[in-house]
Amino acid sequence: MKISVIIPVYNAEHYVSRAVESALQFEEVYEVVMVEDQSPDNALQVCRELAEKYSRVKLYQHPDKGNHGAGASRNLGMEKAEGDFISFLDADDYYLPNRFDAEKELFKNNKVDGVYGAIGVHYYSEKAKEQYYKVFGDRLTTVYKKQQPRDLFPGLLNMRGTFGLFSLDALTVRKSSLDSMEHLFKTHLRLHQDTEFLFRLSYYLNLYPGIIDAAVSVRGVHENNRITKVESKQIKPASTRVVLWAEVNRWAENEKTLPPEIRLHIKRVYRSFVIANAPFLKKWGMITKYLVTDYPSMRSGLYNINFRKHLL
Incomplete structure (x- = not known):
């Protein structure tokens, strides 16, 4: 397997090193593609240092050096990716050692377009835990039981009762399968563009469950997560x-x-x-x-x- 890990980077100078190094632990990771999105902090310099330190790490910015959001950054990362498989990782999250255990077996079947797993939670500070524990707790973000690919799309739409969901951080997709997607991430969506992408992906592709009863990746929760603010209703x-x-x-x-x-x-x-x-x-x-x-x-x-x- 040759996996390209796509990391959009925005305002993550304190976290991106851990994210990158968590991906580099795997020999299956052919490259880590960082797309820096005009961060207001020192993230660009940290990314430059990572790219200089590790030969498998590549750094890109948007052509105008501007801020275009996570969706556009992931699209650019996929455009630049040279691996046969695509995985995603947010700059403030990280992979666990079992991240690609299921993928190595499941992708031997050419009918498998993608594999998803479960993610856990890590609080970067006591303040973050105090603020957001009621939102995430120590729960896994996962599809609750193994599903056939045909049942995934209606399940994610909440047409199957208690079903669960999965995150981009736990998804690996065969790059050639993405050719059937007319659009990748919708760049005009500044939030929830990952959810919209996963809906369409689960409709068009055969996505199979990997490890769903234990975390393969970890969501890093801190005071500045935009999606954390949404889930906790700081953003409506x-x-x-x-x-x-x-x-x-x-x-x-x-x-x-x-x-x-x-x-x-x-x-x-x-x-x-x-x-x-x-x-x-x-x-x-x-x-x-x-x-x-x-x-x-x-x-x-x-x-x-x-x-x-x-x-x-």
Whole structure:
């Protein structure tokens, strides 16, 4: 295997060295491709030092040296990648020693387009743990049981009850399989572009579960994570999800191969977030959200937890 690990770098001078070195521990990693995205801190200098120190580390910036977001940075990294397989890693996260154990076996089958696993949590400070433990706890981010590829897409859309999800940090994809994707990361999405990408990826490609009962990568939680601020509601999550589901709905309307029931489900979810985000509806909007989308799913554990949480 020749794996290219793509790391978008923004405001991560204190973390990116650990991320890079965690990827370099594997002989299967052919290269680590860092894309520095006009960080406001000293991350660019740290990246330069890493590229000078390690022959497998390559550093790029956008042609205009500007800030274009994580999606555009990952796209550029994939464009530059020379490996046969693509893996992703955020600059403040890191891989564990078992990261590619399942991949080495599963990719022997040419029908396998991608493999996903589970990620754990690491708090970089006591302050971060105090602030965000209620959001992440010590739980794995994972699909809860092994699924067939055909069941992954509807499951991630919450059409299968309590299902779970996986993260980019635990995904490895055959590079040639990405040729069938008309678009990679949607660059106009500043948040949740990874979720939108994973939805489409799970529809078009055969993604198989690897290690899902133990972490293969670790999410680093600190005070400055943008996605951490969203999940903890420092940034209003409903408004960002309206943008996400508007994009998913736009894709669904144009993807003629989608079954009608899935297209309808996506439209309902999108409308529910629009309703939930309407300021004059508030809690009634959240109630309507669950009634409009999939009433039977309210009985599932995940939906019940979220339903009660939003009504508090």
